[in-house]
Amino acid sequence: MKNLVNIYITLFITCVYANNTKNFMTLKDSIKHKNLIQFVNPFIGTKNMGHTFPGATTPFGMVQLSPETNQQPMFIDGKYNPDTYKYCAGYQYDDSTIFGFSHTHFSGTGHSDLGDFLIMPTTGKLNLEPGNANIPQSGYHSQFLHKNEFAEPGFYKVELDDYNILAELTASDRVGFHQYTFPKSEDSHIILDLISNIYNYEDKNVWTFVRVENDSLITGYRQTNGWARTKKVFFAMQFSKPFKSYGHKKYDNVQYNGFYRRFNEEENFPEMAGKNIRAYFNFDTVENEQIKIKFALSNTSAAGALKNLDAEIPHWDFNKTKLETQQKWNDELNKIVVETETKAEKETFYTALYHTMLSPIIYEDVDGAYRGLDQNIHQSEGFTNYTIFSLWDTYRALHPLFNIIQPARNNDMVKSMVAHHNQSVHKMLPIWSHYANENWCMVGYHSVTVIADAIAKETTNVDLNQALKACENTANVSYFDGIGDYINLGFVPEDKSSSSVSKTLEYAFDDWCIAQIAKKAKNETVFNTFLNRSKNYKNVYDKGIGYMRPKLSDGTWRKDFDPIDTHGQGFIEGNALNYGLYVPHEIDNMIAMMGGKDKFSNHLDYIFNTEIEDKYIEKNEDITRDGIIGNYVHGNEPGHHIPYLYNWTNHPYKTQERVRMIMNTMYSNGEDGLCGNDDAGQMSAWYVFSALGFYPVTPASNDYAIGSPMIKNAQINLENGKTIFINTVNQSSKNVFVKKIEVNGKSINNYLLNYNAIKNGGTITFYMASTPK
């Protein structure tokens, strides 16, 4: 199969060369590209809690078409169903059933939503009930075997054993392309389950509206009330073949139905509306007949979906779309060409790189129309609008990575954030936003960091003053998450707002980022205000015990306090031990405050070397023993900079040792290759950076912390046409220590790589050794 892909790509280039002058430059360039999609295994992270999905999508695509292997209700008898969490991305590798293929997914998140528009092909007597995954033939779901399943970027296929149907999926940016190969049957069906949701519960579906426009075209929308409170997704669904009949079943308790009672609405009636609807379309099929479906999404209207459909896939050539999409992936993956010791490492690396390009996603129609936070339809002027901003996670390494390999998209994302601010009734930048909604998840206002990082790296042309104003506004919304008290008291008081230490630390760093923007904008007042605020981390440090600690609004420390417990101790997804080290803008000062370099180094050793007690693990569903080294929890982002902090002590070699250890033990090319949620690409971005030998400990600064590269060598092809070459000397799995680093031929000694040294290309050479320098 892999060889076939190479042939296809060559063929495709030839075809497109002839037909598409607009894309010519890109494709000509790509002729020299390597086939790197072969090293991507979309199944990595689908086992345990990686929360990735194996389905088909373009880079940053709006449609992410992927199988659902179960349908879990979020509540059973009014109680939260703990199995919900496993299905954040809809797919669990250990399952042996497929319930269908839906068009929207999060990649790696630790909370969920989406799963819109589930399609399932079946044969035999129509069964509209999904059934129980544990009971074969109990519903429309099908058994499948992994040996009959295959996934690569932009393509997924599986044999549905219950129906003898081969399902193949690909996608363009806004259109899912399904290809189902049926057996001979007079009872072939395509089910469109409009009830199915990820994180599903009664009343999640607010409204569904479906029109059967003709014998092969369906349009409509669904509104849900989930993590995104007011979420609307519109669609246009085109069949390659007219159905012979169709219908739907409504599962609502309808008290009043106007005058629709004069029709038999359930069969062959082209209008369906309600809260909970399953539709079906019936076909006769001959042996091996393929029924194809193009399923376009829009966030503005059904008309928008039709526009997207017509613009992106005006044909029925499944392979053409698949190859176009795979070409896009290859173009993106070729932005970093690496050589590694082992194929496994290469697969781990490229899958991580792949996982950094599954969100944020494009969130506008082909003509630039999109639904804004105010639920009005806006037009993106001068940018492409994006959504899914898991910012508490992704500001750390994902957006900094984008500033190197996706600066144009990151600029679009920055502008999308400013647009969000402009549409926000709070005048706030995104916190955790998706699908024209703010879901308020996690702490901090980290859009400001993303913007500041892009401004620092000079990868954005956002209006500086407008961006600064948006950041200021965001940081001053007094009713949000303790900000009012934070401004007044210099810290978030735990008795007023929980996770108060995490909030104080994140706000302080965010404030430093705002100060950096103000500096660029030459706005001294704002600079001073926010630089002052950025010192607030000091106010939650309890010198007496040597830990960051929750403080109360009367200024006293909270009495009950356990620096290791991750719940109710002033931290979120962390504790005083690890999250308490989060002062990325003043690391030296923090270390001094905490007793100096050696004491701090010892503290880091303590984190990595002290076995965590079981009682602390059981409480947190994100953490398994696999994702832990001592008390270091790689699955949670507040730790991500910690292994690099040794650089600020007298023991940088410990950074080198630890990051290699983490890469080796916390990542692999197996389905269980992620030790925790990928968190919208942050975990993978950590890996990509670390594998290349450096990491953005302080986003919005120009410094990266040096680690220990996993790769043998790498070539980073920048969008400005320049290239960064990363070479290693004496690289091996044993030689994890960095003896010397040369940047553009000059040795550096402070373990900091400056952005300016590489932004227009350059060469970094790591001299590796088996013992510390």
Added chain:
Amino acid sequence: MKNLVNIYITLFITCVYANNTKNFMTLKDSIKHKNLIQFVNPFIGTKNMGHTFPGATTPFGMVQLSPETNQQPMFIDGKYNPDTYKYCAGYQYDDSTIFGFSHTHFSGTGHSDLGDFLIMPTTGKLNLEPGNANIPQSGYHSQFLHKNEFAEPGFYKVELDDYNILAELTASDRVGFHQYTFPKSEDSHIILDLISNIYNYEDKNVWTFVRVENDSLITGYRQTNGWARTKKVFFAMQFSKPFKSYGHKKYDNVQYNGFYRRFNEEENFPEMAGKNIRAYFNFDTVENEQIKIKFALSNTSAAGALKNLDAEIPHWDFNKTKLETQQKWNDELNKIVVETETKAEKETFYTALYHTMLSPIIYEDVDGAYRGLDQNIHQSEGFTNYTIFSLWDTYRALHPLFNIIQPARNNDMVKSMVAHHNQSVHKMLPIWSHYANENWCMVGYHSVTVIADAIAKETTNVDLNQALKACENTANVSYFDGIGDYINLGFVPEDKSSSSVSKTLEYAFDDWCIAQIAKKAKNETVFNTFLNRSKNYKNVYDKGIGYMRPKLSDGTWRKDFDPIDTHGQGFIEGNALNYGLYVPHEIDNMIAMMGGKDKFSNHLDYIFNTEIEDKYIEKNEDITRDGIIGNYVHGNEPGHHIPYLYNWTNHPYKTQERVRMIMNTMYSNGEDGLCGNDDAGQMSAWYVFSALGFYPVTPASNDYAIGSPMIKNAQINLENGKTIFINTVNQSSKNVFVKKIEVNGKSINNYLLNYNAIKNGGTITFYMASTPK
């Protein structure tokens, strides 16, 4: 008060003359206008089942801002609450409570919906419960007295006794303007009840989304699932004064609320969303302080509502808007200037004329954007989009009246219907449509009649072939209401589709109308097809019993049959006795078929002279003894042409006698002045025509049937600048018989007035007498 209005109008004209050149021509013209709004009593029809509303609106305005005097649940313990029906328009004159003022209403319909965005001003301890109308102070509702209530076109006011608040309402086309005069209070409130609906029941509210944009501007929308299945109304609500605080209460059973739990959403939090929400805004008020609210609607978006707000009322001058709107009304009312014997007759006449201009309503934003039937946003190109088409009622006389006094608007309505067809997944013209939904109410496809009438009268520039195609498509939707069988068998079989005789008769007439369009379009094939179909009325006439009668699909007559019962006998809102006379396109043939002129005249006598048995009345909520003459039921439209049918017999004088009798007994200037639902203006249009002395028995023909005028004389000011003068000689309440009719000086003897004789103006003179000719 009436005199004051005159002064205002003069003042207003002077003001606008100075400020507004665009409207200058209209206003200059209007200087010579009489003040006719003084003769309109918006309370006519608010008692019993007229289903009119007394609130403020412009002619055909999108906002119809009117008090709700009760809040009835549509179902109590799962059973239909019979009091629901009384509140089709929200207001019942016998009530003594006001629950608030909402922005959308039907006028005169026999089924309901709307009542969007109820606003209630209160003082004292905030109470968000509406309370029980029978228990004073049991909720936010207030007692009121009719002596403290006043209504005229474009203006309504009432004292709210419980709060000592004077409420005044006016409106522009798309904006409701509230003016509340408060007492001194530190506890003044404006409640925005987003749960309240006309025809309300659990789950009617699908979704509500509200943003508090700043301290005085609210935007949002509500989606309901009612008679209009997928109805969205957007709003922008601007206060004249900042509120001091605000909040909302959500009445949903929320199983899952994302991460909003980190806020106190209920107080001063600017985003509200859910199914059932009541919001409130708190103020301090000094004695007699006025708080004004401009409340704009849109059917496209909150942005659209803001656009409408800014365009239509860019100021806070309540009187200015009131006077502008009253000027519009005066302009419209002056289209027919009548003199009558009594002031009461003039009030009855002008209120009827007023009631013909409350629907259809404008249904687009100021920039022409509107929500189509497909739920996409469309742009009206070359027309203004209208909604609320109660066509089974209004094709009879309302649209024919529009062809005389509102040809431009009627042309817009025709084009709105064609746009509806183009957006319809069924490719059908409206049946009974409102707010971007088809509610499928009543029988027939009467858009075709409206279109054919406009084409016959040459008042539309709709594309003839496009219109014809839309009519053909509509008449051939085989799954709609027996059309398939009707086409195949020549009649609708009762065993397949109830009300089969009504359907057959209405379809036959509609088909004749389509044939008339085909004739104009010179499409012989379509003409022949539909002319043939128009003969289908013959197929449901049972010669054996001399009645139209339900036939079964095997061709036999249904055995059980009662020609007087109005339920389950093949008719709807009628019976064989009256609805069985509905062949308006072939009256002579029908009469011949039924035994000739004298037999037919006797049949008409029988209808009017035979007391209906009580058992037939009790079944029908539309009919009261007041609306009945013998077996003639004026409250139901199938009878509307019946008094005029004597013209086709040897006893036209009986038409004259009957129509005067009906005008005198079924209409008055009291609150109970309508004997049944006004039916979106059809009952009133019947009156306007009849009062002028003629009636469109056969819409889409050029003939009107002569009746007996009520007016002394009338001047109809046509939009083309020409005038029709209607004079009477010897008019009196006794002289109901028409001795002679002269049209443009020539006597006519066939009791038919030809449209061509008056379309460019003319003079009709009725010579009246106390005895038949």
